[in-house]
Amino acid sequence: MIVSSYNKEGVGDTLLLMLKNSEKEAQGFERKGNIARIFDAESNETVGYNFFNVSETMTIEGNGPVVLSEKDVELLNQALAESGFEETLTADNTPKxxxxxxxxxxxxxxxxxxxxxxxxxxxxxxxxxxxxxxxxxxxxxxxxxxxxxxxxxxxxxxxxxxxxxxxxxxxxxxxxxxxxxxxxxxxxxxxxxxxxxxxxxxx
Missing domain, CATH: 2.40.50.140 (Nucleic acid-binding proteins)
Known part of the structure; x- marks a missing residue:
């Protein structure tokens, strides 16, 4: 599951991805290049990613929730691999x-x-x-x-x-x-x- 949002005016050119719910005080952060991984500090399980300067990777129109296509997810996975992250994202376009x-x-x-x-x-x-x-x-x-x-x-x-x-x-x-x-x-x-x-x- 991927919950994604984008607000260039409020946050900057950053795509926010949430993969799981997590308490903020229990989170850790790891940054490689333009990508930050957010993880559960106890289990090391990834709970989200921040893609900084995301317009260099893909085009996002407007602000608010973002529906990622399979092509979008493919581009994000390429960016993850190039930054040294081994995990991959899976597209989910089922209606919510x-x-x-x-x-x-x-x-x-x-x-x-x-x-x-x-x-x-x-x-x-x-x-x-x-x-x-x-x-x-x-x-x-x-x-x-x-x-x-x-x-x-x-x-x-x-x-x-x-x-x-x-x-x-x-x-x-x-x-x-x-x-x-x-x-x-x-x-x-x-x-x-x-x-x-x-x-x-x-x-």
Whole structure:
């Protein structure tokens, strides 16, 4: 999984790549040429890269989240190899916002407002997602932000835990998706029953 962003005005000509979630205080840094590797200080596992002066390697249009093509990833891997890094990146162009089907929804045992769902996201894959919306229910078609999605407000969706229960993604509201005419009321966006599970949500 690659989460990438670019903001030339705010950060400079630097492509930021996140491969895993990591606590900042536990990170180490290693720089070779125009590339810095960010790694978990305890395990030495790579959690991200910063590609400085990235316009010398590839062309990036605009600011914000960047969708890397296979050709882009190939160019970045060439840059990694030339700088002396042995790891390689793998392109992932699967949609990060998809139609989900809530197969099961039960109350969280340690919360009076959270629910634990088993939600199908595509090709029969079912993930556990903890949801705080009061209108969540079994059988609904919903919008799921998968792990690695970048929300319109810049929030990156990682796997984690809520009150001790694992959660792999987020079931979204219209307001969180910043859709036009989003209702003021809180609650997840419920899609028509005809929505196809696993298809990319276009908004």
């Amino acid at each position: 916002f998809v139609v989900g089907h809530v197969k099961e929804c039960v109350p969280h045992p340690d919360s009076d407002h959270l629910s634990i769902t088993q939600t199908e996201i595509d090709n029969g894959e079912v993930v556990q997602i903890v949801c705080g919306a009061s209108n969540i229910a079994e059988g609904q078609k919903v919008v799921v932000a998968k792990v690695g999605a970048i929300m319109p407000n810049g929030l990156v969706i990682w796997d984690g835990e809520l009150r001790g229960e694992p959660s792999y993604g987020m079931i979204c509201s219209a307001r969180e998706l910043e859709l036009e005419d989003a209702p003021n009321e809180k609650g997840i966006l419920v899609l028509p029953e005809t929505a196809v599970t696993g298809e990319a949500f276009k908004g």
